[in-house]
Amino acid sequence: MSTRLIHYALSGGGGRWGAVADDGTVSRLAADRETGKSFLTNLLQWPDPAAAVRQAMASGAPQESVTLEDLLANRGGALVAPIDRQEVWAAGVTYLRSKEARMQESEGAARFYDAVYDAERPEIFFKATPNRVSGPGQPIRIREDARWNVPEPEVALLITPRLQIVGYTVGNDVSSRDIEGENPLYLPQAKLYSQSCALGPTILLEEASSEHRELDIALEITRDGRTAFSGTTSSGRMKRQFQDLVNWLGKDNDFPQGAFLLTGTGLVPPDEFTLEPGDQVSISIAGVGTLSNPVVRGRG
Secondary structure: OOEEEEEEEEOOOOEEEEEEOOOOEEEEEEEHHHHOOOHHHHHOOOOOHHHHHHHHHHOOOOEEEEEHHHHHOOOOEEEEOOOOOOEEEEEEOOOHHHHHHHHHHOHHHHHHHHHHHHOOOOEEEEEEOHHHEEOOOOOEEEOOOOOOEEOOEEEEEEEOOOOOEEEEEEEEEOEEHHHHHHOHHHHHHHHOOOOOEEEEEEEEEOOOOOOOOOOEEEEEEEEOOEEEEEEEEEHHHOOOOHHHHHHHHOOOOOOOOOEEEEOOOOOOOOOOOOOOOOOEEEEEEOOOEEEEEEEEEOOO
16 A cells, blocks of 8 residues: 655645545645644654554544545645655756766766766755745746756655655756856756745655665656657666665755755756746656646746
């Protein structure tokens, strides 16, 4: 039995956390107002968060009147980003396709991406604070001062303060390739800004800790009702293991509230492609669901 966690809001109500059964029914676990918006933070303190959620479901957590399907369709409520106080970090150049794309966008600094792909130390960077993260159906943003923008579909790991991988969700590391390509020192501007990250729709909680899971990932970008780009990959094609990335993230670093770690992308649209306002980006990961977001430019 899989254990999936969601963050949602019912019509006219505040945020809540719930667990999704295999048939799509939702058991209410806690409201944000009851936990001071720290339910997930508190859950990550438990030795086995998945077992804690299963126990709450077995102990009679009240069932909501809406299902996961209802929330995905915005009937009676909506899903929001499954995060409360966690930082979001990201790893790069973990797939061969990503290395090739980063080298193409940065002719003067291509050697850096070539070197880090084979190096012992991975590329890890800060991606988002919770307020900068979009949830399912919420907009993702492309910068007003960028000309070449792409989504980056990734497996996002949920990790505890003990650096244990306890869950997986869909992550979108929206990036401005022309800004980063101009100079690697511009990476924070290319990666870190409001609505440059999306997470959801569910968190698949780990039943038993593992160093790596092979998860199928699919990306579809639609424009004017037509597919502008699509592709598939698998986390099994990664150069690095999930736990290896987590171990590097935790070196001389502390995450008392837990954290999310995006693990890199193996799906990169062709160089002539750039996101446009009005595009719809949908990323699917087997067992987690599909994260869909409309694209906007600037703060309009």
